[in-house]
Amino acid sequence: MGKIVDREPEISFWLQYEKKKMQECAGTLHNLADAFLIEEKDEEFESDKERQNLFLKKRLKENRSLMAHHLKEMAAIMEKSASENIKIIRLSEKKEKQMTKLLFQEGLILEDIFIIEKENGRKEVVVRLYQGKQQGKNKYYSTEEVAAFLSVILNMHLMPTIKTPFFITEKADNFRFEEDSKYMVLTGFAKTVKEGERVSGDNYSFFETEEKNFYALLSDGMGSGEKAGADSEVVLSLAERFLEGGFSAGLTVKMINDMIMAGGEGKNMSTLDICSMDLYTGETNFLKVGATYSLLKRDSHVEKIPSLSLPLGIFCDMETNHYKKQLLDGDYVFLFSDGILDSFAGDEGEEFLKEIVAEIPYRRPSEMAGHIMKQAISASGGRVRDDMTVLVMGIWENLE
Numbered sequence: 414m415g416k417i418v419d420r421e422p423e424i425s426f427w428l429q430y431e432k433k434k435m436q437e438c439a440g441t442l443h444n445l446a447d448a449f450l451i452e453e454k455d456e457e458f459e460s461d462k463e464r465q466n467l468f469l470k471k472r473l474k475e476n477r478s479l480m481a482h483h484l485k486e487m488a489a490i491m492e493k494s495a496s497e498n499i500k501i502i503r504l505s506e507k508k509e510k511q512m513t514k515l516l517f518q519e520g521l522i523l524e525d526i527f528i529i530e531k532e533n534g535r536k537e538v539v540v541r542l543y544q545g546k547q548q549g550k551n552k553y554y555s556t557e558e559v560a561a562f563l564s565v566i567l568n569m570h571l572m573p574t575i576k577t578p579f580f581i582t583e584k585a586d587n588f589r590f591e592e593d594s595k596y597m598v599l600t601g602f603a604k605t606v607k608e609g610e611r612v613s614g615d616n617y618s619f620f621e622t623e624e625k626n627f628y629a630l631l632s633d634g635m636g637s638g639e640k641a642g643a644d645s646e647v648v649l650s651l652a653e654r655f656l657e658g659g660f661s662a663g664l665t666v667k668m669i670n671d672m673i674m675a676g677g678e679g680k681n682m683s684t685l686d687i688c689s690m691d692l693y694t695g696e697t698n699f700l701k702v703g704a705t706y707s708l709l710k711r712d713s714h715v716e717k718i719p720s721l722s723l724p725l726g727i728f729c730d731m732e733t734n735h736y737k738k739q740l741l742d743g744d745y746v747f748l749f750s751d752g753i754l755d756s757f758a759g760d761e762g763e764e765f766l767k768e769i770v771a772e773i774p775y776r777r778p779s780e781m782a783g784h785i786m787k788q789a790i791s792a793s794g795g796r797v798r799d800d801m802t803v804l805v806m807g808i809w810e811n812l813e
Contacts, residue, residue: 614641
């Protein structure tokens with residue numbers, strides 16, 4: 414059997430080393446940002462050519478200011494990561510021997526194991542192991558199967574992290590496992606294109622990050638057709654990258670808006686609706702930029718999540734609507750593009766939609782979304798006068 418070596422001093426050294434490197438890199442980004450912010454003396458102008466040159470210089474100055482802002486924000490993120498305190502926990506000698514023996518019986522050689530406890534109290538198990546060939550074991554185990562072995566000994570419900578390799582091979586590698594989340598999410602959607610158009614101006618996305626945050630994004634491009642669809646797709650693509658990279662929703666929206674404002678003519682003025690769920694706690698955040706209101710359904714009670722902000726690309730210092738809600742087992746969240754809401758016209762339209770959601774005869778999110786779409790088309794006399802999209806998310810306690 415493999416022998417576990419106490420590598421805690423080595424691990425602590427490398428953690429501190431990496432933190433120092435991140436802090437130094439953050440300092441470099443701050444210095445670079447300051448260089449972009451060097452003030453230049455304003456010049457007098459007389460001719461049209463000089464006026465044009467001044468305009469170009471002002472645009473360049475604005476772009477440099479945006480770049481400096483982004484560099485400082487990235488530096489702040491690195492500083493925050495570097496300052497995060499984690500604790501390395503070693504298993505007892507008895508537990509280590511049990512783990513080594515159990516895995517060896519399955520043809521797996523354990524070289525090292527330790528637990529990382531983060532500031533928020535969540536734990537992550539890191540193991541270094543490889544596939545052996547003893548006792549006629551030829552099967553390649555998946556990391557999900559190894560997670561089951563670890564869960565038995567450690568009395569923790571573990572699962573592989575998103576970026577952990579799927580199979581154990583003959584080559585020793587590090588594998589990471591995290592405590593399974595309290596909640597799981599099921600999703601559904603319904604989407605239709607405006608009459609006379611081939612491409613929808615609405616785009617949406619569902620995804621889960623390594624930190625067990627589940628995101629639903631919905632963007633509605635200005636107008637309809639290919640241009641609107643391309644604009645909203647760009648917004649969604651940028652939002653996904655920033656959020657998956659660890660940026661907050663607020664900073665993500667700020668950076669996307671800055672990029673659009675620096676784009677000049679033909680600006681992208683799409684909406685952006687961000688719903689994020691912490692699958693460990695059920696805490697859910699809504700951030701809306703020009704998006705329509707959302708609905709939260711708990712049993713037969715329906716609550717409105719309002720929105721009063723303007724789309725992206727209009728003002729440098731834009732306003733956003735941010736709301737926080739605590740979701741419980743069996744709750745549903747509904748996101749809509751404005752085509753859905755416009756179908757229920759008139760002063761009673763909002764109450765009519767809330768009534769439809771309250772009395773919806775289905776439990777599956779996909780069936781719920783389809784039902785709302787049918788009701789929206791029916792309410793508009795069978796016409797589809799705008800792109801329409803509805804997203805539905807149901808949250809349930811994870812009982813596995």
